[in-house]
Amino acid sequence: MSPAPSDVVVVGIGADGWDGLSPAAQQAVSRSRVLMGSRRQLDLVPGEFERVAWPSPLVPALPELFEKYRDVCVLASGDPMFHGIGTTLVRLLGERVTVIPHPSSVSLACARLGWALNEVEVVSLVARSIDLLRPVLTPGRRVLVLGGDPAAVAEVVGADGQIVVLEQLGGSAERVYPWSGQDSDPLCVIAVEYRGSALSRVPGLPDDAYESDGQLTKREVRAISLSRLAPLPGQLLWDVGSGSGSIAIEWARTHPTCRVIAIEQSAERAERIAGNAASLGVPGVEVHIGRAPDALEGLEKPDAIFVGGGVTVPGVMQACWDALASGGRLVVNAVTLESEAVVAQWYARLGGDLVRIAVNRGSAVGKFTGWRPHMPVTTWSVTK
Ligand SMILES: C[S@@+](CC[C@H](N)C(=O)[O-])C[C@H]1O[C@@H](n2cnc3c(N)ncnc32)[C@H](O)[C@@H]1O
Known part of the structure; x- marks a missing residue:
């Protein structure tokens, strides 16, 4: 029944x-x-x-x-x-x-603080990493943290923010006070007003935002690659040959609901990806240690795939193409003649867009300034 x-x-x-x-x-x-x-x-x-x-x-x-x-x-x-x-x-x-x-604790907190509910950013840390707070700390932004510990929040906020604790909201034991190291009731909302500096969520972060052994898609190429990957809220990316994780991380930073699986054959680099993801506020980046194409088997099917390593490994391109659903985006970066040759074959087969990116950065030549070229990158993108 x-x-x-x-x-x-x-x-x-x-x-x-x-x-x-x-x-x-x-x-x-x-x-x-x-x-x-x-x-x-x-x-x-x-x-x-x-x-x-x-x-x-x-x-x-x-x-x-x-x-x-x-x-x-x-x-x-x-x-x-x-x-x-x-x-x-x-x-x-x-x-x-x-x-x-x-009324939620957030509504009550806004009422006490005189903050507009529609203008605050809310971060829940219930059973989640404190690193999630990092990307929402931007100058002048008001943030309410649920399920957090004021001491841990203060450590992330540093000297550039003010913290107010709102305990037992709506109850007879309600207390609202500027936090300065005292013990707090676990039933609290933590309000943060931040004045420090912050990194944009728009792709193309400075290269030195990443720990890297040099395996890093450079800033300008990264920005173009991500614009082709076209992240949307809730979507899943595979970053195949993730290196330092910059593509995975910038995809995830565009929206809190964006998800990524970073596939990297080197365990040392995989550990670095996880470290970069945490320090840039997206600890949810899932890192898989393994070699594509085998490492791709059994993974949840993605909405977009970036191939930054392993282009010439037999079966990688086919496995990526097969994994995409209709409407999915594939973006492949090639730097060597060999990977360009693979890309050229796939372009001949499927079409799409080919872009050659030649970046020259201005820097000192003695007391003058000159152009220092980076290796050109061929970016192929196609929608299934
Ligand atoms: C140029 S780096 C990618 C850089 C990365 N997009 C970034 O910005 O940090 C290429 C990476 O692909 C990895 N790689 C190469 N072939 C692979 C394969 N078949 N499976 C998994 N990882 C692979 C390498 O270990 C290297 O870390």
């Missing part, structure tokens, strides 16, 4: 507990038979229920829990659809779920 629609109501609750719920939310809670949530949340609600505290780890346990229980009220903090359990439950249970939101 299929379950009755909407037998799971997800109710947002704040630090003000039961008294802070709207009459509609209180009624929805009272009509339920089973109450689920964290221990702390379960204690906020009076009445007779079967109370089920979240197990750990939570997500893998959810299907069984909701198979077993019906007429459930799930307590979630703030707005359940904002970095909350509501989204996970809707994905899992579909129409069984009704959501009743409460």
Whole structure:
């Protein structure tokens, strides 16, 4: 028998507990038979229920829990659809779920600080790396950090920012104070106003933004290559022969939902890619150590592929082309005659665009200035 629609109501609750719920939310809670949530949340609600505290780890346990229980009220903090359990439950249970939101901690923080909610950047660090904070720290930008530790945030922000901690928002123990090293309640939002310098998200970062052994696509060529790869939010790139990881990293920096798998045969370089990704604020770059084409087998199919190494290795180009879905973009950079010959064959077969990039950088020649040429790069791009 299929379950009755909407037998799971997800109710947002704040630090003000039961008294802070709207009459509609209180009624929805009272009509339920089973109450689920964290221990702390379960204690906020009076009445007779079967109370089920979240197990750990939570997500893998959810299907069984909701198979077993019906007429459930799930307590979630703030707005359940904002970095909350509501989204996970809707994905899992579909129409069984009704959501009743409460103001999120971010709305409350903006109210206390007098900040426009639509202008702040929000970063959730719940079970995620502190490095994610790096790309959002730009001059004058206001940032709210969820699930963070003020000391760790202060270390990333450095001397060029001000940090305000907002604890227990909406509850009787609410406290808002400029942070200067004191212990804080873990239930807090951290507000950051940053005044320091920052790197743009537009591709073509300075070469010295990367640790490298010289295997680095240079700034100007990188910018052109990324414009051909044309990253869009949510899309996945394979960076084949990732070297120092610059293409992978700049793809990921264009939007927080962009994903990358960097494939690199050298373990030493792979480690460097991970280090560069962390310091440039995209720790989610997935690094696979291995040699293409074998290393490409079984990977999630990408929306775009960049081949910066291994062009002449038999099977690499074919494996990349085969992996792309219709509409996917393939961009290949060739520097040697041998890799150009492979590119020429593929261009003859599939068409696309060929661009030859000859970069000359001005630099000192004695007390004058002259042009120093880089090796020309042939960029072939094609859409499947
Ligand atoms: C020129 S570098 C790429 C530079 C990179 N785009 C960047 O900006 O950092 C080429 C890289 O491809 C790697 N490589 C070459 N053949 C490969 C293959 N078949 N599979 C995986 N990596 C390969 C090399 O180890 C080298 O690190």
